[in-house]
Amino acid sequence: MERLLAVWVESLAVESPDGSTWRDFAALFDALSVLSPFTEAVRLGLCVIPVRGPSRFFGGEGAVLAAVASTVRDVTGREAALGVADGLFLAELAAKSHRVVPVGQSEAFRRAQRLDVLGRADLAATCARLGIRSVGAFADLAPARVAERFSAPVVALHRVARGEVAELAGQRDARINEHLAAVRGTTRAGSEQGGFFGENAAGDERAAAAAHRVRRRLGAEGVVVAALRAGRVPEDRAVLVPWGAPAEAERDDAPWPGQLRAPSPATTLARPVPVELRDANGAPLRVASRGGLTGEPATLWFSHAIRRDVAWHAGPWTSLERWWTLARPRAHVQLVLTTGEAVLLVAHSHRWWLVGIYD
Amino acid sequence: MFAFSPPRPPLPADLLAKVRPVSLAGSRRLPLDEPWSGLVPGASLRRGSLVVVEAAPGLGGLSLALSLLTGASRAGHWAAVVGVDDPGVMAMAELGVDLRRVLFVPRPRGAWAESAADLLDGVDLLVVRPPGRAASSSARRLVDRVRESGVVLVVLAETRAAWPTPADLSFTITRARWEASSRLDARYLNVRVGGRGEASRVGEHVIVLPGQRGRAES
Numbered sequence: 337m338e339r340l341l342a343v344w345v346e347s348l349a350v351e352s353p354d355g356s357t358w359r360d361f362a363a364l365f366d367a368l369s370v371l372s373p374f375t376e377a378v379r380l381g382l383c384v385i386p387v388r389g390p391s392r393f394f395g396g397e398g399a400v401l402a403a404v405a406s407t408v409r410d411v412t413g414r415e416a417a418l419g420v421a422d423g424l425f426l427a428e429l430a431a432k433s434h435r436v437v438p439v440g441q442s443e444a445f446r447r448a449q450r451l452d453v454l455g456r457a458d459l460a461a462t463c464a465r466l467g468i469r470s471v472g473a474f475a476d477l478a479p480a481r482v483a484e485r486f487s488a489p490v491v492a493l494h495r496v497a498r499g500e501v502a503e504l505a506g507q508r509d510a511r512i513n514e515h516l517a518a519v520r521g522t523t524r525a526g527s528e529q530g531g532f533f534g535e536n537a538a539g540d541e542r543a544a545a546a547a548h549r550v551r552r553r554l555g556a557e558g559v560v561v562a563a564l565r566a567g568r569v570p571e572d573r574a575v576l577v578p579w580g581a582p583a584e585a586e587r588d589d590a591p592w593p594g595q596l597r598a599p600s601p602a603t604t605l606a607r608p609v610p611v612e613l614r615d616a617n618g619a620p621l622r623v624a625s626r627g628g629l630t631g632e633p634a635t636l637w638f639s640h641a642i643r644r645d646v647a648w649h650a651g652p653w654t655s656l657e658r659w660w661t662l663a664r665p666r667a668h669v670q671l672v673l674t675t676g677e678a679v680l681l682v683a684h685s686h687r688w689w690l691v692g693i694y695d
Numbered sequence: 696m697f698a699f700s701p702p703r704p705p706l707p708a709d710l711l712a713k714v715r716p717v718s719l720a721g722s723r724r725l726p727l728d729e730p731w732s733g734l735v736p737g738a739s740l741r742r743g744s745l746v747v748v749e750a751a752p753g754l755g756g757l758s759l760a761l762s763l764l765t766g767a768s769r770a771g772h773w774a775a776v777v778g779v780d781d782p783g784v785m786a787m788a789e790l791g792v793d794l795r796r797v798l799f800v801p802r803p804r805g806a807w808a809e810s811a812a813d814l815l816d817g818v819d820l821l822v823v824r825p826p827g828r829a830a831s832s833s834a835r836r837l838v839d840r841v842r843e844s845g846v847v848l849v850v851l852a853e854t855r856a857a858w859p860t861p862a863d864l865s866f867t868i869t870r871a872r873w874e875a876s877s878r879l880d881a882r883y884l885n886v887r888v889g890g891r892g893e894a895s896r897v898g899e900h901v902i903v904l905p906g907q908r909g910r911a912e913s
Contacts, residue, residue, distance in 0.1 A: 543773040546817020550810050562784040562794040599905035600785035602757045650878045670879050677753030695757035
């Protein structure tokens with residue numbers, strides 16, 4: 337869940353008949369977008385900024401908070417309530433209580449909330465009769481029991497309470513960007529961000545505007561771009577970064593000693609899947625200390641006892657370098673399965689992982 | 696432009712008349728690389744058209760769909776890839792895709808069609824892998840918008856979950872065979888190329904994808 341800085345300006349939360357609230361809010365949003373291009377308008381009075389990105393530039397979250405607070409003061413002449421926590425639901429609560437929830441403590445913060453923060457007084461009252469008064473106590477109810485007794489919206493709230501969903505259903509104003517565009521009298525989506533590598537051709541701007549639309553629909557991690565960096569194996573070299581993140585336009589096409597040669601797998605799993613490689617007798621295979629396999633691979637086992645027969649294999653190719661920040665040897669093996677698929681496995685810490693599919 | 700550049704002489708009228716239609720026709724199509732340029736009518740992709748790539752899972756459909764991007768990508772066109780959860784970026788670079796102009800939407804969750812539609816104004820090629828069989832209503836709506844926008848939509852579908860609207864151009868992988876020595880060297884794909892109108896004549900070809908350097912070869 338993404339760590340967000342929420343900017344809550346209560347006096348800008350209610351629409352005024354003369355439209356001044358929307359104009360002030362648009363001005364605030366534009367000013368915050370200068371601080372961070374990833375600022376999102378959530379609804380009137382509420383903006384969020386992912387803090388992981390900008391805090392690097394401003395020197396930590398404290399400095400970001402100070403920069404945001406002074407921006408709000410300068411632009412609107414009002415004081416903002418600021419808070420930081422994981423996910424939109426908690427970030428708003430953090431702002432309203434002027435809290436910066438430390439990294440790793442968002443769950444405790446969520447569980448400690450009174451149940452009425454979910455926005456349903458009837459639910460809070462019902463649960464209070466059962467002795468359930470906090471979000472944490474509500475979260476501890478078994479999902480099946482909640483689904484049995486309550487309607488679908490409450491089941492959705494339960495998922496928020498359990499931390500499975502980052503935001504409440506009604507927390508965002510779905511039409512906020514239309515509103516902001518109407519206030520400005522233009523659509524300015526294209527001008528918000530330059531091309532990923534700093535180029536600013538018309539095509540790059542159109543693409544940036546499109547990326548922005550998807551980002552608003554799916555959230556900050558919704559759109560990613562690729563960068564290549566130095567490394568020996570596909571899963572190290574291919575980096576996907578959220579679109580708009582500071583560009584690390586490092587390209588190193590120099591051949592690395594021991595680099596796995598092309599072709600690379602068309603699917604490179606960001607989260608490798610644990611698998612088991614066994615021989616014809618069902619004995620698990622390992623990479624022997626001298627670099628070979630302890631037997632002939634016959635079957636590849638996925639979790640839940642799904643298995644495939646191995647038609648051909650090559651490797652292991654051993655390399656010693658950083659992987660998941662641990663310096664341990666790992667070895668790659670290519671397999672062709674009898675179903676015709678080819679996969680790339682890596683052995684690491686006495687376990688096998690599926691890292692690539694030649695899709 | 697340099698300050699001392701002399702003004703350009705105007706083109707003769709007869710030359711202008713020859714030049715313009717050609718550039719217009721060119722802009723309605725996106726370039727394809729080998730081997731596809733030799734197998735597809737017009738050696739290029741028509742803007743606003745629907746291309747369907749069909750393959751059993753794991754048998755080269757993704758590589759094929761991505762290989763269709765290379766010509767346009769190197770010519771400066773933007774592409775987006777929606778619904779491919781763990782794109783092999785190295786493989787794309789080896790194929791010849793310019794990664795600086797590719798947006799990825801790896802996990803659009805339930806909103807794959809909406810996310811694809813969001814991207815239509817921003818890119819020239821759009822690769823979409825729907826999760827399972829696409830509902831015909833959302834497929835039709837997306838294709839209608841693709842026709843208006845001039846984007847080439849490349850749908851990657853599994854053989855068991857066919858795309859519900861007719862393709863202008865289709866690639867069906869019927870067989871995949873790996874060639875291996877001390878490692879995986881190359882994969883031979885049997886590909887049936889077909890479609891509607893100019894592409895209605897079906898041909899079956901064997902292509903190498905990926906080859907030893909990761910590219911598509913004939």
